[in-house]
Amino acid sequence: MPESYVQLPxxxxxxxxxxxxxxxxxxxxxxxFIALGAEPTYMLWAPAQTPAxxxxxxxxLNQAGSGQVIRVRKLFLSNAALAAVAGIGLEFQLKRISAxxxxxxxxxxxxxxxxxxxxxxxxxYGSTATEGVTLFSWYTNNDEIGVTxxxxxxxxxxxxxxxxxxxxxxELTLNPGEGFCxxxxxxxxxxxxxxxxVLAVLTRST
Amino acid sequence: MPNSYFQIPPDxxxxxxxxxxxxxxxxxxxxxxxxxxxxxTYYVRSGPLACAxxxxxxxxxxxxxxxxxxRIRRLFIQNSQLLAIASGTAPATVGMMEFQVKKITGVTGGxxxxxxxxxxxxxxxxxxxxxxxxxxAVEGNVLYSWYTNNDEIGAIxxxxQAMYQxxxxxxxxxxxxxxxxxxxxxxxxVKQITNYxxxxxxVLAVLTKEL
Numbered sequence: 001m002p003e004s005y006v007q008l009p010x011x012x013x014x015x016x017x018x019x020x021x022x023x024x025x026x027x028x029x030x031x032x033f034i035a036l037g038a039e040p041t042y043m044l045w046a047p048a049q050t051p052a053x054x055x056x057x058x059x060x061l062n063q064a065g066s067g068q069v070i071r072v073r074k075l076f077l078s079n080a081a082l083a084a085v086a087g088i089g090l091e092f093q094l095k096r097i098s099a100x101x102x103x104x105x106x107x108x109x110x111x112x113x114x115x116x117x118x119x120x121x122x123x124x125y126g127s128t129a130t131e132g133v134t135l136f137s138w139y140t141n142n143d144e145i146g147v148t149x150x151x152x153x154x155x156x157x158x159x160x161x162x163x164x165x166x167x168x169x170x171e172l173t174l175n176p177g178e179g180f181c182x183x184x185x186x187x188x189x190x191x192x193x194x195x196x197x198v199l200a201v202l203t204r205s206t
Numbered sequence: 207m208p209n210s211y212f213q214i215p216p217d218x219x220x221x222x223x224x225x226x227x228x229x230x231x232x233x234x235x236x237x238x239x240x241x242x243x244x245x246x247t248y249y250v251r252s253g254p255l256a257c258a259x260x261x262x263x264x265x266x267x268x269x270x271x272x273x274x275x276x277r278i279r280r281l282f283i284q285n286s287q288l289l290a291i292a293s294g295t296a297p298a299t300v301g302m303m304e305f306q307v308k309k310i311t312g313v314t315g316g317x318x319x320x321x322x323x324x325x326x327x328x329x330x331x332x333x334x335x336x337x338x339x340x341x342x343a344v345e346g347n348v349l350y351s352w353y354t355n356n357d358e359i360g361a362i363x364x365x366x367q368a369m370y371q372x373x374x375x376x377x378x379x380x381x382x383x384x385x386x387x388x389x390x391x392x393x394x395x396v397k398q399i400t401n402y403x404x405x406x407x408x409v410l411a412v413l414t415k416e417l
Contacts, residue, residue, distance in 0.1 A: 008212050011212060011213035012213050012214055012215040012216070013213065013215070013216060014213060014214045014215045014216040014217060015213070015214055015216075015217070015225075015234075015235075015236050016211040016212070016213050016214075016233055016234065016235045016236060017211055017212050017213075017214060017225075017235065017236050017237075017238065018209070018210075018211050018228070018230060018235035018236060018237050019209075019210045019211055019212060020207045020208070020209060020210060021207065021208050021209075021210035022207050030210055030211075030212055032238070033235075033237045034237060034238050034239070034240045035225070035226050035237040035238065035239045035240070036239070036240060036242075037224065037239045037240075037241065079363070086361075087361050087362070088288065088289075088361050089287070089288030089289065089358055089359045089360070089361060090288065091254070091286065091288060096322070133320065133322050134251070134253075135249045135251075135322055136249055136251045136408075136410045137251065137253070137254070137284065137286065137408055137410075138284075138372070139284055139285060139286050139288070139359050139368060139372060139408070140359070140369065141359060141360060141361050141362065141363070143361055143362040143363050144363070145363060146362075146363045146364065150364050151362065151363035151364045151366075152363070152364070152366045153360075153363040153364070153365065153366040153369045154363050156366055156369045156370060156373065157369055157373075160369075160373040164249075164279070164280045164282075164375070164410075164412040166279060166280070166379065167242055168242075168243070168244055168245050168277075168279070168414055169244055169245075169247050169279050169280075169324075169412060169414060170244035170245065170246060170247035170324045170325050170328070170414070171244065171247075171324060171325075172324050172325075173324055173325035173326070173327075175325070175326060175327060178326060186288060190361070
């Protein structure tokens with residue numbers, strides 16, 4: 001693949017497109033700067049909650065008729081157990097939902113306050129929901145996060161978005177009337193100790 | 207690398223390309239916005255399945271004549287063994303094990319699993335077969351092996367292997383690397399090789415349909 005270039009007309013009198021100038025293979029060439037446009041972005045934090053089978057640690061619904069599309073960009077499960085407990089292996093599921101009932105409201109905090117509040121979205125924890133398909137599971141345990149650095153699992157988990165992402169991969173998209181929940185599946189002895197918080201990062205498109 | 211610019215003709219009356227305006231040095235310049243388009247994306251999961259030698263945890267097959275190309279963007283092999291298991295006599299024991307990611311050109315039997323769209327407006331992924339626990343597949347080349355163990359995920363936080371494993375796609379990806387692509391009549395399977403029957407795994411694939 002030899003180096004090459006496209007030669008533009010001589011500068012005109014209109015707006016100036018930003019570049020940086022380099023010398024490549026004895027040619028002075030321009031490399032154009034671009035900007036990646038960001039959408040209004042919101043952080044939703046469901047605070048630390050005690051595990052229980054079928055508990056919805058977070059449920060988010062883009063209300064029917066909202067006239068907007070919500071994309072779930074990141075989703076983190078944070079072990080928040082600071083005191084020692086005797087935990088077990090736990091399964092959570094990320095599921096689609098179509099309605100939410102009850103629960104405690106979660107505030108969607110904008111990354112940029114000039115974007116305003118996120119309206120037309122219901123976000124809760126500890127609610128019930130009309131559940132749909134399971135998108136995937138997430139496996140962890142509810143042991144405390146550990147008092148020394150030799151217990152890195154909680155840190156790895158808290159730093160890893162559960163959602164697959166990348167170029168050309170579409171984000172989990174909530175059209176009007178659609179939502180998601182993050183639900184504990186596992187029951188049994190040891191399944192109701194510890195605590196987890198959930199952080200979702202959403203963007204709004206209109 | 208000095209700052210520079212090229213100067214375009216004065217604004218016309220046609221469509222408007224979005225830019226942001228900045229002042230760099232003495233010049234007011236434009237930086238053009240760029241959007242990166244996603245393709246229709248689908249999650250396919252096997253669900254947690256008990257281990258067994260030669261078990262096909264997940265088979266993905268782009269049907270012959272589908273007229274579409276499907277790319278496998280991510281492939282996660284998740285340890286889903288929540289309860290403690292103990293070493294015993296093979297094959298009912300705990301130990302190191304191998305999975306293989308293989309090409310296939312056909313699949314028979316098994317339990318259908320649904321590719322769920324990331325955006326429901328993209329609709330279902332048609333002309334595509336996804337099954338777990340297939341009876342058999344017409345297996346081709348081994349793309350790579352994946353090594354792990356079948357021990358439970360651990361009830362305490364210093365057993366971090368399972369967390370790494372489920373968070374990191376086993377498929378290699380990066381700029382200028384072509385994704386693993388299923389043309390019509392092509393497929394892929396995740397197969398257990400080692401003869402162990404304890405433990406459980408859940409395989410999650412993220413697919414895109416090329417437009």
